Amino acid sequence: MDAPAPLLDVRGLSTHFFTDRGRVRAVEDVSFSVRPGEVVAVVGESGSGKSVTSLSVMGLIPSPPGRIVAGEILLEGQDLTTMRPRALQALRGDRIAMIFQDPMTSLDPVFRVEDQMVETILRHRDVTRAQARDIALAMLERVHIPDAARRLSAYPFELSGGLRQRVMIAMALSLKPQVLIADEPTTALDVTVQAQILRLLEELQDEFDMGIVLITHDFGVVERMADRVVVMYAGRVVETADIADIRSGATHPYTRALLASRPKLGQHSGLSAIPGLPPNLVNPPPGCPFANRCPEVIDACWLGLPELKPVGPRHFDRCLRNEAAS
Secondary structure (H helix, E strand, C coil): CCCCCCCEEEEEEEEEEEECCEEEEEEEEEEEEECCCCEEEEECCCCCCHHHHHHHHHCCCCCCCEEEEEEEEEECCEEHHHCCHHHHHHHECCCEEEECCCHHHCCCCCCCHHHHHHHHHHHHCCCCHHHHHHHHHHHHHHCCCCCHHHHHCCCHHHCCHHHHHHHHHHHHHCCCCCEEEEECCCCCCCHHHHHHHHHHHHHHHHHHCCEEEEEECCHHHHHHHCCEEEEEECCEEEEEEEHHHHHHHCCCHHHHHHHHCCCCCCCCCCCCCCCCCCCCCCCCCCCCCCHHHCCCCCHHHHCCCCCCEEEECCEEECCHHHHHHC
């Protein structure tokens, strides 16, 4: 059987910020796609371009100073980069939704949960306020919030971090979007609540057959959730493959370094850190941006930027050393 068509297809996306220091190439030539029922994890250190990619997809890049300078973002074939702001606003929360890392930056502290959820539903659905409240209550129950009717009347600051994140998930899914972007959805939570949130996302994905873009720096979360992995470094994709191929044979030195830096059960010594710092994206180096941190660097790495090339049927990486070995 042929694979289903992508719900989301990002092609050659470049997003730059025009600052007093110069042009910051935050995202450069990024491509990936997400199909129904698929989790695509976008992985990398802070500053790798993960969140800028997700905000670009949602049309939430602040302008100025930011701007999408190249590429297409196709949602079921419709290019979001060419849409008028009002049309894009109508689409956000309906066909594509996002969960942010910190719910307190997305939930208004002076409005009750009910007000915020109901207004979102009324903006996109032809229902009465009472019907919208019923939808909101049902979604809070669906995300396993205890005593949901009472929590619906609460202010965000009256809820724990885990409950606030569940409210964000309920709000994002209340309109049953085709694509959900989850930007570090468990970062600020303790490990027990993290596991509960991840389990909840798995349940809801199975129920709604959504495509999920999971933005994270945590390879433990990736190995649990992802079907496919997009590894970013210095604004570019350096490796992309199915999770099975990443587990069995990651080919880019940066991906291998990320995998090696994971904490391991029973580990008593310090974590294995990646030495050095990412490059300055205002004046990027002429060669591979990972060259100054790479334990496998060769002379050619300093001279030319490698292309993203296939190393397997659905496996691509951006490494001159692998090109030289092939």
